[in-house]
Amino acid sequence: MTSQATPEEPADRAPSAATEPQVARDVRGGDGARPASAGTPVAVPDTAAVDAAVARPLHIFDTTLRDGAQREGINLSVADKLTIARHLDDFGVGFIEGGWPGANPRDTEFFARAREEITFRNAQLVAFGATRRAGGSAADDLQVKALLDSGAPVVTLVAKAHDRHVELALRTTLDENLAMVRDTVAYLRDQGRRVFVDCEHFFDGYAANPAYAKSVVRAASEAGADVVVLCDTNGGMLPAQIQAVTATVLADTGARLGVHAQDDTGCAVANTLAAVDAGATHVQCTANGYGERVGNANLFPVVAALELKYGRTVLPEGALAEMTRISHAIAEVVNLTPSTHQPYVGVSAFAHKAGLHASAIKVDPDLYQHIDPELVGNRIRMLVSDMAGRASIELKGKELGIDLGEDRALVGRVVERVKERELAGYSYEAADASFELLLRDELRRGAHGGAEGEAPSRFFRVESWRAITEDRPDGTHANEATVKLWAKGERILATAEGNGPVNALDRALRVALERIYPQLAKFELRDYKVRILEGRSGTESTTRVLISTGDGDGEWSTVGVAENVIAASWHALEDAYTYGLLRAGVAPVE
């Protein structure tokens, strides 16, 4: 590999052949993404604010934009990174690690644009990079220079802390690695940056050679690092190990310590809190736990634990109640479906299914919840299923705004009907709208003296429907459906074509009803899921269809069950249209 000076660099500062090799492509220039000020490092703004952030007793350090972006399936544009940075700043984290400037044009551009476009209210921007190359000097290292050029007031340096990694990955001596840490930290401090040092593979390194691992911590701290972060890079540690090692390192070195935990044992959040228990005062996390391999310590449960269980104030006032919204907003930007079962922020985090739980919750929600969901911006939800009891139905009724009063017989009938239907394959927990229709039907029956077979409160009465799929010799298909129904005393017959039999049925139903109920024009099928139940009988199995429908103002879900997929879809569609009209405030007539 040859070395050459970029036009902005004096020849005497050009890297030598011995020191140059790691330089990233955009730092070398020529791709247009390089910062305009590559010759003169960008000045650090507002050092008082940076000093105050570093002085805080407990740092919340977010690395979604750096380690989070290392997750398989995440590919962030600069605009995505800027949006996420704004969300994290709104949430109130103290530090946002924006990426590795110089490693790729996107990260370089992110720092340039973040400087120009974002006025951070809470967070300090952090640039991530490595210590200088072996055998070189920090001042001549183009990778280190890119960190300064980023203009970030804080730099995180990744350093080797495991002797085997120094010898095998860096291919240098243990002493030279210590010199690389010392020189790079001291140089960046001289240039006015605050410095955190990520000791990669610290815990594995400590197990192999504790004296050397600690000497890396001392080298970083003595050279001026503000925090030395103990990293469980391979994510193989358990909380007791993290706690014991962190406590010993703190006692032996006196350095300010942080923790960075990967989640390979599923213990990253616990490991992070164990380090805090042992005296670490800086936690590195990512939104929703995104990160390399299985991910990193999840920012949201870590912060919630610190605020709500440890009683530490780590966020600005009111920010915790924004947590659910921010978690979901970031999931949207990275284009991943939010995990429904994520602690604190998942939609299922406070969803109650068991009848016994519901009966206690009716008395006091705290009996089955570890916190009030509103503290983190989430909400309690009651799920209706064959595990429901009377209390579940009463609470669900309240949630839907339907007062069931003290009518024990009515509630009992609803419980029975739900159980029967769930046995037949229905599932109401993901189909609130179908459950509400069932509840309203039972209420109406109650009002008519509970007579079995009383007509439900609906907007149309179906006489019959049929769907035909025609297979043509040229390999194409035609789908046609006919619907015959009664609405407002009128018999209507409508036929429509579609790109499948269900689509044809949906269109025929729409054609039949749209003149009488123009509100239908806004309804839109959003999601359609089919589940084959009791797979043992193959094509004769029972089929469950779940449909989500929207009207621009909200979305509702309905369920249909039958022995064939088209009939199941029809039932779910019927409920979807009925519920949509009810939502639109139309009075039922049939």
Ligand SMILES: CC(=O)SCCNC(=O)CCNC(=O)[C@H](O)C(C)(C)COP(=O)(O)OP(=O)(O)OC[C@H]1O[C@@H](n2cnc3c(N)ncnc32)[C@H](O)[C@@H]1OP(=O)(O)O
């Ligand atoms: C644990 C972590 O997650 S740390 C974060 C890791 N993140 C990333 O790697 C994402 C961004 N990385 C990249 O874009 C590229 O790897 C770059 C630009 C950093 C380097 O690319 P290249 O110059 O092509 O090198 P390559 O990736 O093959 O190898 C990394 C080099 O850095 C060296 N290195 C590794 N850790 C350190 C360190 N702490 N200090 C100094 N050098 C280091 C390695 O020894 C290797 O050197 P070599 O090129 O002499 O073999």
Ligand SMILES: CC(=O)C(=O)O
């Ligand atoms: C620094 C880092 O990402 C790690 O050690 O896992």
